[in-house]
Amino acid sequence: MTFFLQLIVTGVAQGMVYALIAIGFVIILKCSEVFNIAQGHFVLIGGYLGWTFLVLLGLPIWAALLAAIATAVIMGLLIERLMLRPMVGKPVLAVIMMTIALSTVLGGVATLLWGAEYKAYHGLLPTIIMKVGTISIPSESLIGLIVSVICVAILMFLFRYTKIGLAMRATAEDLQVVQSVGIKATTVYAVSWVIASVVGVIGGILLGGVSGANMDLANIGLKAFAVVLLGGVNSVGGAILAGIILGMLENVAAGYLDPILPGGGLAQVFPFFVMIIVLVFRPHGLFGLAHIERV
Amino acid sequence: MLEVNNIEVVYMNVIRVLRGVSLMVADGQIVALLGANGGGKTTTLKAISGMLKTEEGEVTDGSIEFDGKRIDRFGPEHIAVLGISQAMEGRRVLAHLSVEENLLVGAYRRKDRQGVKQDLEMVFDYFPAVKRLRRRMSGYLSGGEQQMLVIGRALMARPKLMLLDEPSLGLAPLMVQEIIEIIKQINVDQEMAILLVEQNVRAALDIAHYGHVLENGRVVLSGPAEDLKDNEDVREFYMGLSKVGAQRSYREVKHYRRRKRWLG
Numbered sequence: 001m002t003f004f005l006q007l008i009v010t011g012v013a014q015g016m017v018y019a020l021i022a023i024g025f026v027i028i029l030k031c032s033e034v035f036n037i038a039q040g041h042f043v044l045i046g047g048y049l050g051w052t053f054l055v056l057l058g059l060p061i062w063a064a065l066l067a068a069i070a071t072a073v074i075m076g077l078l079i080e081r082l083m084l085r086p087m088v089g090k091p092v093l094a095v096i097m098m099t100i101a102l103s104t105v106l107g108g109v110a111t112l113l114w115g116a117e118y119k120a121y122h123g124l125l126p127t128i129i130m131k132v133g134t135i136s137i138p139s140e141s142l143i144g145l146i147v148s149v150i151c152v153a154i155l156m157f158l159f160r161y162t163k164i165g166l167a168m169r170a171t172a173e174d175l176q177v178v179q180s181v182g183i184k185a186t187t188v189y190a191v192s193w194v195i196a197s198v199v200g201v202i203g204g205i206l207l208g209g210v211s212g213a214n215m216d217l218a219n220i221g222l223k224a225f226a227v228v229l230l231g232g233v234n235s236v237g238g239a240i241l242a243g244i245i246l247g248m249l250e251n252v253a254a255g256y257l258d259p260i261l262p263g264g265g266l267a268q269v270f271p272f273f274v275m276i277i278v279l280v281f282r283p284h285g286l287f288g289l290a291h292i293e294r295v
Numbered sequence: 296m297l298e299v300n301n302i303e304v305v306y307m308n309v310i311r312v313l314r315g316v317s318l319m320v321a322d323g324q325i326v327a328l329l330g331a332n333g334g335g336k337t338t339t340l341k342a343i344s345g346m347l348k349t350e351e352g353e354v355t356d357g358s359i360e361f362d363g364k365r366i367d368r369f370g371p372e373h374i375a376v377l378g379i380s381q382a383m384e385g386r387r388v389l390a391h392l393s394v395e396e397n398l399l400v401g402a403y404r405r406k407d408r409q410g411v412k413q414d415l416e417m418v419f420d421y422f423p424a425v426k427r428l429r430r431r432m433s434g435y436l437s438g439g440e441q442q443m444l445v446i447g448r449a450l451m452a453r454p455k456l457m458l459l460d461e462p463s464l465g466l467a468p469l470m471v472q473e474i475i476e477i478i479k480q481i482n483v484d485q486e487m488a489i490l491l492v493e494q495n496v497r498a499a500l501d502i503a504h505y506g507h508v509l510e511n512g513r514v515v516l517s518g519p520a521e522d523l524k525d526n527e528d529v530r531e532f533y534m535g536l537s538k539v540g541a542q543r544s545y546r547e548v549k550h551y552r553r554r555k556r557w558l559g
Contacts, residue, residue: 001524089349089351166403167400169389170400175349176371177400179371181400181404181451182371182373182402182403203539
């Protein structure tokens with residue numbers, strides 16, 4: 001039982017990080033109907049940025065986080081200005097192709113700057129061990145959990161109660177209406193890309209803190225897709241819950257199934273099985289917004 | 296205030312929809328744009344609001360001036376800020392946002408918080424039905440309520456000129472009457488100029504000061520609303536009335552007897 005709870009707790013913590021990354025994805029999808037293939041590559045860049053600021057420059061963790069966020073903001077703005085803005089008004093599929101290009105570019109940049117090497121910064125995040133009963137929570141998980149919960153809370157507040165949040169939700173509904181009241185769609189797009197880039201980078205640092213930075217971090221993007229599809233592509237709340245579910249499944253599968261099966265690695269695949277089964281019965285995902293149809 | 300001078304509009308570089316439309320809206324006036332389907336009424340509104348540019352349409356000739364400034368090259372965001380706000384055809388509510396949020400979106404570019412609050416109350420005064428539903432998700436409102444919401448949203452921008460595209464579309468006759476009356480009231484109370492596109496010709500001419508009839512992308516007839524109401528062609532083709540003003544009997548009428556003169 002302790003083992004199981006242990007797996008659940010680490011799973012939840014890891015799932016929150018997935019959820020955070022997936023929110024970046026959902027925001028872009030909602031605002032501009034673009035499926036951002038490059039979301040995983042933000043995570044990749046984030047992992048390496050974490051190493052750069054924590055190890056290479058030896059910054060304390062808060063300074064490293066701030067520096068990484070600042071870099072992410074600039075990256076998001078540049079990407080929107082240089083790659084996405086020229087595509088405004090073009091077919092959505094063309095824009096999605098552009099994000100494929102973006103993922104290649106970001107992968108290339110990472111290789112160029114950091115040599116595609118494995119960079120460990122394990123143990124550099126502060127060590128807080130928390131014990132609840134017999135379960136001990138590893139510090140990386142705990143930090144991951146806290147940081148993601150804070151970020152998600154900030155984002156939720158932003159959407160619900162600020163003017164730009166209102167503009168973003170409105171843009172997700174009807175672009176023409178939004179333009180007709182004088183909201184600049186380009187501003188909304190820029191903000192959504194900045195958010196996606198920031199949450200990706202933060203997620204990258206959190207995951208990098210657990211397993212170090214390497215090119216595989218980009219594949220986390222795949223998990224973000226799974227989270228998004230499971231939660232419902234246009235639901236932020238759904239992404240959070242689906243992220244947690246996926247994190248738990250992954251850990252439980254790793255704990256119980258991997259020792260049995262030779263070779264292991266089922267943990268990586270198992271959540272996708274579940275996703276497929278859920279999608280068969282609920283094509284909108286668990287919490288996708290139903291299309292309001294008045295009859 | 297608004298002057299549309301002989302504009303031509305082309306969609307996707309090939310489809311010419313307007314071929315020389317001119318009209319004027321003076322301060323505090325309601326101007327009705329009437330005509331059959333495909334005549335170019337909506338396109339005219341979109342040309343004014345700049346919305347054409349989001350649909351691969353373009354004003355290729357002529358000019359649109361608002362308060363003496365040429366606006367036909369501006370984007371919709373820019374034009375909205377200048378004081379033109381459009382309620383698009385087909386009750387375009389932001390379905391997953393609450394009623395109040397929908398209205399606040401309309402006031403997005405305004406800086407005067409106090410004024411926005413007052414205007415919110417003003418909209419609720421015009422549309423008490425909307426007030427009761429202010430926390431409701433707007434996608435679930437009835438058709439009439441959604442139409443009121445959309446007009447209210449256009450109002451929230453406190454525009455100098457409001458463009459209304461078929462506010463009566465798909466509404467019950469009683470509802471149409473109510474909405475039309477409120478539009479008139481807004482025009483009188485707020486001294487707001489309104490350019491109104493309507494299929495319901497009688498309702499539109501009842502409240503309008505001036506009217507234009509569009510056919511095949513041209514203005515074929517214009518004049519004060521009173522004159523148009525008495526115009527034989529308008530009565531026959533857009534109101535379905537005969538000379539006497541009585542409902543026409545389709546059993547007796549010979550269709551070829553009378554044609555729209557402007558089609559030839």
